[in-house]
Amino acid sequence: MKITGFRSETYSMKMNREVADANLPSGVEIMPASILFLETDENITGISLGYGGGVEHLFHLIEGEDPRDVVGLWIKINDYLHKAGNEGAATLVFSAIDMALWDLKAKIAGEPLWRTLGAREGRVRAYASGLDYSLSDEDLFRFYRHMAERGVTAGKLKVGLDIEADMRRIGIMQDALSVAAAKPGLMIDSNEYWSPKQAVRYISMIEERYDLIWAEEPARRWDYDGLRLVSSQVRTAVATAENLKSLSDVYPLIANEAADVLNLSSNHSGVTGCRQIANMAYAHNIPVSMMNCQANFMAQVAAALPGHTMMEVVDPGREHCLKYDNHLEDGYIHLSEAPGFGIEVDETILKDLQQNPPKGKGAFPFPRREGAGRYLVPPAPGETPWSS
Amino acid sequence: MKLTSCKITPVNTRISRIRLLSDAGAEGSWVIDHDLHTMAESLFSAALAGQDPRATASLWRNMLDHAGDNLQARICAAALDVALWDLKSVSGNEPLWRKIGGARKPANIHFSIGGCKAGSGEEDRRLHEALSASGFREGRLDSPLDADDLALRIERLASALAQDAQPPALYVNAREQGALKDTIAAIRTLEQRFDITGIEAPFPMWDASGVRRISENIRAAVFNDLSAYGRERLLPLFRAHSLNIVQLSIFRDGVSGVLELADAAFGYELPVIIAAAPGNIGAHFAGALPYFMSLEIAELPEAQTLPSEIAISDGWALPGDAPGLGVNWPQPSI
Numbered sequence: 001m002k003i004t005g006f007r008s009e010t011y012s013m014k015m016n017r018e019v020a021d022a023n024l025p026s027g028v029e030i031m032p033a034s035i036l037f038l039e040t041d042e043n044i045t046g047i048s049l050g051y052g053g054g055v056e057h058l059f060h061l062i063e064g065e066d067p068r069d070v071v072g073l074w075i076k077i078n079d080y081l082h083k084a085g086n087e088g089a090a091t092l093v094f095s096a097i098d099m100a101l102w103d104l105k106a107k108i109a110g111e112p113l114w115r116t117l118g119a120r121e122g123r124v125r126a127y128a129s130g131l132d133y134s135l136s137d138e139d140l141f142r143f144y145r146h147m148a149e150r151g152v153t154a155g156k157l158k159v160g161l162d163i164e165a166d167m168r169r170i171g172i173m174q175d176a177l178s179v180a181a182a183k184p185g186l187m188i189d190s191n192e193y194w195s196p197k198q199a200v201r202y203i204s205m206i207e208e209r210y211d212l213i214w215a216e217e218p219a220r221r222w223d224y225d226g227l228r229l230v231s232s233q234v235r236t237a238v239a240t241a242e243n244l245k246s247l248s249d250v251y252p253l254i255a256n257e258a259a260d261v262l263n264l265s266s267n268h269s270g271v272t273g274c275r276q277i278a279n280m281a282y283a284h285n286i287p288v289s290m291m292n293c294q295a296n297f298m299a300q301v302a303a304a305l306p307g308h309t310m311m312e313v314v315d316p317g318r319e320h321c322l323k324y325d326n327h328l329e330d331g332y333i334h335l336s337e338a339p340g341f342g343i344e345v346d347e348t349i350l351k352d353l354q355q356n357p358p359k360g361k362g363a364f365p366f367p368r369r370e371g372a373g374r375y376l377v378p379p380a381p382g383e384t385p386w387s388s
Numbered sequence: 389m390k391l392t393s394c395k396i397t398p399v400n401t402r403i404s405r406i407r408l409l410s411d412a413g414a415e416g417s418w419v420i421d422h423d424l425h426t427m428a429e430s431l432f433s434a435a436l437a438g439q440d441p442r443a444t445a446s447l448w449r450n451m452l453d454h455a456g457d458n459l460q461a462r463i464c465a466a467a468l469d470v471a472l473w474d475l476k477s478v479s480g481n482e483p484l485w486r487k488i489g490g491a492r493k494p495a496n497i498h499f500s501i502g503g504c505k506a507g508s509g510e511e512d513r514r515l516h517e518a519l520s521a522s523g524f525r526e527g528r529l530d531s532p533l534d535a536d537d538l539a540l541r542i543e544r545l546a547s548a549l550a551q552d553a554q555p556p557a558l559y560v561n562a563r564e565q566g567a568l569k570d571t572i573a574a575i576r577t578l579e580q581r582f583d584i585t586g587i588e589a590p591f592p593m594w595d596a597s598g599v600r601r602i603s604e605n606i607r608a609a610v611f612n613d614l615s616a617y618g619r620e621r622l623l624p625l626f627r628a629h630s631l632n633i634v635q636l637s638i639f640r641d642g643v644s645g646v647l648e649l650a651d652a653a654f655g656y657e658l659p660v661i662i663a664a665a666p667g668n669i670g671a672h673f674a675g676a677l678p679y680f681m682s683l684e685i686a687e688l689p690e691a692q693t694l695p696s697e698i699a700i701s702d703g704w705a706l707p708g709d710a711p712g713l714g715v716n717w718p719q720p721s722i
Contacts, residue, residue, distance in 0.1 A: 072491025072675040118445030251655045279651035283619040
């Protein structure tokens with residue numbers, strides 16, 4: 001089997017609700033997306049979901065190659081990127097290609113990717129994540145209650161700009177989840193808005209009222225000294241790494257004992273790169289947690305990773321042109337026997353999204369907010385439904 | 389697909405063949421010491437029977453949970469894991485190198501002459517083998533660092549190896565026998581005469597800071613022997629930056645553990661040496677490990693315990709296209 005061609009489609013979609021964090025509390029509802037189709041000489045097409053174009057810059061490295069040799073091709077692409085670096089847009093393309101190759105490898109074997117990767121069952125524990133900074137208190141409760149009704153027992157709240165409001169909203173999340181568990185798991189995410197010392201102060205205040213599982217990105221993504229400082233001064237585990245690009249980026253965090261949980265993403269140089277990080281983390285007794293994604297497709301990978309704790313589920317409605325076969329029930333993402341990632345694309349809807357781009361509030365990717373790392377700039381009246 | 393049974397039959401006086409049978413007809417094989425039959429069978433019953441053999445990642449951890457700290461059980465788990473991968477590859481009609489996602493790539497190799505006396509018939513025979521197989525550019529020998537004949541043996545090994553491309557790579561397995569300062573002094577003395585690529589086990593592997601001190605005081609790379617395997621024993625060495633190369637063996641970590649630990653080593657940019665195994669089947673790893681360095685060859689193809697599809701020429705080992713491990717199993721002996 002040989003790779004013969006590719007098609008890359010980009011589009012915008014309007015989600016069912018806004019998503020927001022401390023850096024952009026007013027939120028966005030328009031999200032850019034891309035789909036990569038890798039074509040073969042045997043009529044099997046590999047699909048991956050990502051965030052960018054530029055596949056033509058790397059495609060020559062896989063053209064004519066057998067997609068089943070995906071790890072060998074990963075090494076080839078990684079070596080090719082040596083001088084320029086596996087960074088930025090290059091990583092997005094690298095990731096998209098690697099994921100589509102794994103989709104192909106599993107489809108050729110006629111099995112779901114979780115099985116190709118050696119998992120016993122297609123089942124991944126989930127936690128709810130509202131990306132909820134721009135949700136009113138009522139909508140916040142509604143979101144986590146909806147998740148709790150599907151058996152989800154843990155939730156992660158966006159925090160950072162207003163410690164009193166953060167405390168109140170953690171309580172709302174806890175109440176909403178309490179129908180699923182007597183003691184719901186609570187997490188917070190400040191998205192690098194705080195300095196390490198701000199993180200120590202605010203997390204310590206929260207710890208006086210709540211028991212947290214983890215605090216995510218309490219310092220800059222690369223700052224292993226700062227992350228380790230936070231971890232050493234608070235009871236809560238420090239989670240980080242979702243915005244890094246590869247195992248080589250994560251290495252300083254592991255070697256310096258700066259992270260207690262590593263957040264994995266499909267943009268960690270694909271399935272192969274993601275698995276490398278998980279394997280290194282496992283050797284160091286560090287749990288890993290898969291980041292949210294469209295149609296929860298990375299649950300296929302999470303199911304097979306050693307030391308995987310739970311996967312982030314946001315479910316803001318990003319699957320307009322995607323057909324997929326997994327569902328959230330009893331607190332777990334349940335994957336089917338559909339081959340590969342188990343995702344198909346509705347080309348009619350895709351074409352319609354491309355020809356009639358939806359309009360709405362959008363400023364993705366999130367910029368960094370004024371004051372970050374130095375002083376708090378609370379949301380102005382009207383910036384969020386709950387600020388006054 | 390479900391695993392139905394595990395059959396163990398003798399290959400020779402020392403090792404037996406493990407055959408894992410499935411309800412789909414596909415089977416997978418690897419070898420195990422005679423002494424471990426019973427333990428392998430009971431581990432199969434406890435951890436594998438009735439399971440889907442394709443669930444290699446989950447079954448590997450399941451077996452390790454059963455094996456606990458027992459080294460013999462660990463060796464059984466590793467052997468069963470290799471057989472599972474053989475089954476998984478055979479049922480997909482793919483060679484192992486492809487099943488694990490690798491490209492078909494020649495493996496850089498080194499010839500291990502083991503531990504013998506300089507000028508003994510045994511050593512002469514091993515050196516002759518290395519010479520006649522022509523093309524070996526790398527060699528390994530075993531010797532305590534204070535042995536009188538060590539320099540002579542290194543010299544003989546170096547001159548037996550192909551000189552064409554670059555100075556031959558030399559590895560010495562020091563068998564962790566000396567005190568720390570004596571070991572450093574002995575290696576530095578050797579290094580005045582020879583360019584040594586790597587020293588295996590210059591110090592007990594459970595002393596992570598001692599191993600690091602050796603590494604910091606010699607030119608050669610330091611790597612572990614097989615007493616350090618699995619994340620439990622490698623983690624202290626990783627954390628202390630004791631090693632410059634990581635040696636992994638399918639006899640301790642199976643295929644699953646080797647793949648996992650090679651990723652951990654890659655995080656530190658530590659090259660990986662794969663320890664020798666019958667049939668030289670470690671050649672399958674060359675195209676799939678992110679930082680593969682060299683495969684140890686202890687048996688040449690013409691003198692194999694287990695003949696296989698792995699071809700050796702010009703100092704490289706190339707896996708074939710036969711499904712699974714590519715082992716050509718001999719007829720069972722009586």
